[in-house]
Amino acid sequence: MALLPHSGRNVLIPALSRANSPLIWLLAGLVLCCPTSLLGQGTREDYKRAEAQKQAMEGKVYHAPRSFNWLEGEERFWYISQTPRGKEFLLVDAVKRRKKPAFDQERLAKALSAATGEEVLPYKLPFSTVTFSDKGKKLNFEHNDKEWVLSLNSYKLQEKGKAAERENRYWGAGRDELGNKPVTSPDSQWVAFIKNYNLYVKPADKKRNEEYQLSYDGSSGDYYSSFISWSPDSKRLATNKVRPGQEHPLHLLESSPQDQLQPKLHTRHYLKPGDALPQKEPQLFLLDTKQQVSIDASPFNPDEQYGLSNPSWRKDGRSFTVEYNQRGHQAYKVLEVDGATGKVKVLIKEESTTFIDYSGKKYRNDVSDGKEIIWASERDGWNHLYLFDGETGKVKNQITKGDWVVRQVVHVDEKKRSIIFGGSGREKNQDPYFVQYYRVNFDGSGLTALTSENAHHTASFSKGHQYFVDAYSRVDQPQVAVLRSASDGKVVMELEKADVAGLYKAGWKAPEVFTSKARDGETDIWGIIIRPSNFDAAKKYPVIEYIYAGPHSAFVPKTFGGARNLHELAELGFIVVQLDGMGTSNRSKAFQDVSWKNLKDAGFPDRIAWIKAAAKKYPYMDIDRVGIFGTSAGGQSSAGALLFHPDFYKVAVSSSGCHDNRMDKIWWNEQWMGKIGPHYAASSNVENAHKLQGKLMLILGEMDDNVDPASTLQLVNALIKANKNFEFLMIPGAGHTSGGDYGEHRRRDFFVRHLLGVEPPEWEQVNNDSSAKL
Template identity: 35%
Template sequence: MVLTTRSSRLIGALVMSTLSAGVAAQGKTLTADDYARAERFVGYNTTPLVDHAVHGVTWLDNDHFWYRDHDARGDRYLRFDTATGKTEAAFDQARLAKALGKLLDKPVDANKLGLTNFGVMADGRLDVNLRGKHYLCELRATTVCTAGKDDNAEGVGSEPGVLSPDKRSEAFVRDWNLWVRDVATGKETELTLDGVENFGYATDNAGWKHSNKAILVWSPDSKHIATFQQDQRKTGDMVLVGTNVGHPKVEKWKYPLVGDKDVTMIERVIVGVDSHKVLRLKMPPDQHRSTLCDDVSCGRDGGWDDVQWAPDARTLAFVSSSRDHKQAWFRVADAATGEVRTVFDESVPTYYESGDGKVNWQYLPGSNEVVWFSERNNWGNLYLYDLGTGKLKHAITTGEGNVTEVLRLDPKTRTLWFRGVGRQQGVDPYYQQFYKVSLDGGEPTLLAPEPADHTITLSPDGRLFADAYSTPTTPSITVLRSADDGHVVNSIAKADIARLSATGWQPPEPFTVRARDGKTTLYGLMFKPTHFDPSKKYPIVDYVYPGPQTGSVGTRSFNPARVDHQALAELGFIVVAIDGMGTPGRSKAFHDAYFGNIGDNTLPDQVAALKELGRQHAWIDLDRVGIWGHSGGGNATADAMFRYPDFFKVGIAESGNHDNRNYEDDWAEKWQGLLVTDKDGKSNYDDQANQSHAADLKGHLLLAHGTMDDNVPPYETLLVVDALIKANKDFDLLLIPNAHHAYGAAANYMMRKRWDYFVRNLAGDTPPREYTMKPPKD
């Protein structure tokens, strides 16, 4: 039989199709037991198996702190006496559990209280934070708990407050006005009267973040409050519609977008607590920007870190930022007259930041000085300015490496204590270490010398500090040290991972590779199956978060479960996380790598790194590369599937901000710049929009989003969906009704779907049908 060329090609295609089908058919069928073994390495199963891991302490006074100690028996809340080195119970856990159980009308296990924090009120009551909710508990003769105030509490009398320095009052927002509540009596007083809808006092609304918290700074004498009247009257709305039977529930709030002519502005004020007078600072309205991140309500405690009172409360220092974050002005206001003086300013080509994790500038009116943070020499260093003239006096720290967080400054001894990275040769440049330095300059003194990541908690008087240090592969050791020379005063705890190791758990493997330029060193973590066989070929999954405000790897402290990386690896994958260029922690040039081009998403670095790993390890199969991420990582994942369609075969893009013109204004305007549109209608934001590249999709893509996501609105994903449909592309979509950004109760369902998608489409295996994740019950 003679075959024509056309028939030969047809038969050849049929043979190849059959072979491909045969390869897929040869894949394994995973069982529920396989998934259960992987689930053993999810955080809710691994974290409880780490004993005596004390990552931080809470100081009660200069000589005592409390911490949570955990082991197989449960949790114990301990009070440590620094003078004696002895511990005792911080409170009667059994009585507290009984009181909470009575209030909640359900049993509460004294050994599994699950407190995330507690504090002592001025009247002796405990302010207990239990799974995100506050309770006030009287632990004297009769133990009684009452419901406290939560950040998003609704209803008159339930508004969350900001406690005054003397702990006698708390300030809160009600009906767009500022109020104070007497802690002892509960008496409430309205301080402002002219707050109206969308022009209220101390309101917390960045667009992507909106809560009932009050954003303000009390004066040291508890007599005045620095805050603002936030003008959102011209700001555009965001609208989300719930899913329910009957008329849908509509959520609507102010959400400024990139390029909007009118964005949220703040008018700075000082409010007298006794006089009820509002002093409006004599300056134009300011941008709702931070020198650290996005909105003014920034920082580790969600407060207003760019504002500092003088110790005598006569003046108020603050920093204003331009809309594009390229300029910052250091200003001082007279608290009696409202007069404002600009002391100095700094302008940069890209964006100004005052630290990495904390606003680092310090106001020193006593010596007529200002400590200022700048990356002017390509590294984050501290500089001393003259408060009167605004002139630079000298550099406090110099050279390579970054000051990340100024934790204390003593004006009397002219000594400053700070966390820093990259300052010690031969130490991982992401490890946070702890130093002190003189304001008059000189070499900083290293107070926490171990080559590890150090979490520092200083005593109120600054004499001592708790130091919890660890690495991604070694669990934490927590000690009490002298802030003078760093010597160890007492041991606090040493983490024990024996129970964790007994499950077969293994730590991730740190690695280094080269960036896109072939020169710059990148750092990452690799996760292998516990049953790893080097003679096999494994598909590789890249977990990505492109920054620019953070990276893929996350903390360098010990963590028994980083997302679900080890669990996913257990299903037959190599999983990696790599901090590409454009993420923080390194030099300014490194961080600026793709400024103005956020569609880059570190992807050239991810591809270069993965290819290098493939060359180094024969057991990595670069023909089967997957990628996934959430939020910014969701953006990067879809971007990777569109821009590198022949390299990335499977992607899962969760809650992605796929076009930053549809995201809250001050995030993208910081990293991409202000929106500029040409006469022909083209703009500097066109290329970053994922829907513009959707037609290039070749592989398997799963898009996921919560329909009530008030951080990244679901319309971001629908823009990509629309483009994929118009391009006639196959893809998968999961919309989670009524879920917010992190999916809430559906998060474990999403995790299982993620496993299924990679197992089926990247490994060529068959997942068990509808495996049920089994997190422990409260």
């Protein structure tokens, strides 16, 4: 073979005789004109440029604060602004319309340097959270696992000891119903507790040794919960009686612990779909007579429960309420139990032929101690607010309505009978996912827009809800932050306007917002298109989709810089896209219902149609070479793309996937898939592994306690049994992950190799070059 130089790369062509030299140049020309050679994609220079884009995103965006923190009981707030000289803390007085440095950073840095013996730079302070105390005269922060207090008058710094340890609680741990501490009555005269599985009370006065047993039928298999609720007058108690569910241990083997040579076994309590759940019944006790009041258990369907909340007393003690969630998530009720008789009344009942999105859209606010209830519901096909009569349980009126959704309730003002909320989709000619803020009266009148700019708004309201900071941007429009009046939304003070000149100077290109029709030919599907900084419309680019299709939210970035990792991938020579297909949230109920008992759908008919529509408009998008990647639910979807849609998707990288919904956590999967049935197997990547076509890489953290690692390993097993070719990367010690830096590099190399047909450059060479340059 002979080597011909081209664009810094070596191209192999057959070595032919001099007599055939015209043929040599003909073949060379053909090779040089093929897409891979022409583009020079996946080269060392592309990898270096991708790293430069990452650095630019992290360090070249100024005056774009991420959070605003209101001081308790004051109309003042602080925030951090990244400026060319570093991290600056600023303090704003909303009433006086005044902005100033929150403190003297140079004096603080000098004091902290002296106290710790370390060099502390004033605009690289080693903390990002502060609290003001003593009416703003002192500043509190944490550094090196210690608490520090700074006098803002003298700038004397005091070490206050070890910082409080934050509980590293396992996300999936169920509550120990017997593990709560004794509960003192509101009048501080009595203490309620559980002993031998039964409810007891005793005087709070430790000099009095008597105790009184209130229940007698508790046992290890049917016990009283230690989460006890006293009535406000301290005369009655309520709790739940619990029939425990099953234990489902998840065992994780840590192969390479840092503190010992031998592996470690870790165990978590991890319920999965179909597992038996605790069943609860409310219980009522009268303190004066030491009697238990009988309560009819049938409204709480003890054999069909998914969950029952703790009793919550009315302020006047007339009754308590509980919320009942039926197994399968097609019925949800708010029930009231009379505090004297134990009589049960249904206040609100939600029912659905698909699912009730209790985990993402439930909202309840009891007005005037339950005389009225503000409740969120999708009963008209869109997520809206309703006003219920708290006595009869009837709807008094619908507060918000229309083909748009309420996304968040910020504040309910009972005196003015008004509500501040965030919603999306109401404003015409805007992205329907953009959040805008509104004020509305309880009766539905007086709907007032507090924000209106054509962008996604994030609001931070003062404690008194007189002012709010509004930070708004789009993927193609840098952030603007202003202070507004919460009564009418008028801007009272400009705060920050992002400076992104350095980002554009580094070659960064903003994503393009693109829409096309869904599978129904009517509904708009919204997404973004990201091109490399050296984009050339005369060339052909493979397409890579980043997917997360969980029904619990929508996932396409709406704010400036929200898709930074996708820009890095695009730099290697790809068009990268992200979109929200049907089955995701924040649109109509029907839009989200596509996922019901069918998570394998993942909106793929909409996604494929969207990418094809984009390629029709932009012929440089090569839809004969389409890749896809995702993590968690996105890991399930990305692998499923090659199983259920191999005619379109050719290469996939799947990380930490829940490849069979029966193997994943109970709450998330039963929320959308309902009770166990044959539809679980139909959506299973494991059951359908034999259908694999294309190139697949699986990435897994061995210590994943979010999605059982066995879910991925069972897919590996099924693929091996089906004699399928794939790649598998297990990362020791890692939890629920996309693979970290190592996994990201492997993912990029996988796409370069299989979509561009190019062997990626050596890692050491790329890393050394990037370090030298950056």
